[in-house]
Amino acid sequence: QITLKESGPTLVKPTQTLTLTCTFSGFSLSTSAVGMGWIRQPPGKALEWLALIYWNDDKRYSPSLKSRLTITKDASKNQVVLTVTNMDPVDTATYYCAHTMGSISWSFDYWGQGTLVTVPS
Amino acid sequence: SYELTQPPSVSVSPGQTASITCSGDNLGGKYACWYQQKPGQHPVLVIYQDTKRPSGIPERFSGSNSGNTATLTISGTQAMDEADYYCQTWDSSTGVFGGGTKLTVL
Numbered sequence: 311q312i313t314l315k316e317s318g319p320t321l322v323k324p325t326q327t328l329t330l331t332c333t334f335s336g337f338s339l340s341t342s343a344v345g346m347g348w349i350r351q352p353p354g355k356a357l358e359w360l361a362l363i364y365w366n367d368d369k370r371y372s373p374s375l376k377s378r379l380t381i382t383k384d385a386s387k388n389q390v391v392l393t394v395t396n397m398d399p400v401d402t403a404t405y406y407c408a409h410t411m412g413s414i415s416w417s418f419d420y421w422g423q424g425t426l427v428t429v430p431s
Numbered sequence: 432s433y434e435l436t437q438p439p440s441v442s443v444s445p446g447q448t449a450s451i452t453c454s455g456d457n458l459g460g461k462y463a464c465w466y467q468q469k470p471g472q473h474p475v476l477v478i479y480q481d482t483k484r485p486s487g488i489p490e491r492f493s494g495s496n497s498g499n500t501a502t503l504t505i506s507g508t509q510a511m512d513e514a515d516y517y518c519q520t521w522d523s524s525t526g527v528f529g530g531g532t533k534l535t536v537l
């Protein structure tokens with residue numbers, strides 16, 4: 311049974327750096343063709359793909375946010391971390407982590423419950 | 432950057448067929464997937480690799496992808512299918528979501 315849970319601050323001030331941790335169970339991020347991604351959703355708006363890290367430590371970032379994002383993994387701790395620098399009120403959103411595999415063409419088949427991060431104006 | 436376009440809303444009567452489209456340049460040359468999201472919940476994958484259903488997804492959900500358009504079809508739509516639906520694909524090794532479609536079952 312795969313489970314994922316996001317954790318981190320619920321309130322971040324403008325210009326600060328956001329650090330979110332996804333702790334998972336039921337699979338290993340050391341297994342070939344497995345990946346973990348981050349997706350966010352501003353209140354009442356659409357999903358936005360942010361970043362993905364593969365089992366082999368290859369990484370992909372949204373082109374529009376690439377300069378501000380860093381994704382890392384600690385397979386031994388079953389954790390993936392996303393950092394977002396220079397936070398702004400427009401970054402207010404629910405942030406999700408999600409599991410993916412090559413066998414499903416890197417679709418996200420398991421999701422965390424999400425964590426709402428607010429950046430006050 | 433690559434964009435996926437979905438209609439903001441689609442309405443359907445119970446028992447009828449709902450079709451939700453997702454358009455992008457040569458989308459048929461890429462894999463598309465679809466997610467269902469109900470209020471206050473995380474998205475759920477309902478179609479991957481254009482046409483495949485994950486375990487536990489009802490057979491009334493189906494998908495197609497050709498040319499510039501991917502389509503999610505829900506046959507015999509039920510009230511429980513009322514939700515937001517998002518398409519997603521890959522371009523230049525990064526993911527892209529569509530803007531979402533609100534499906535209303537009237």
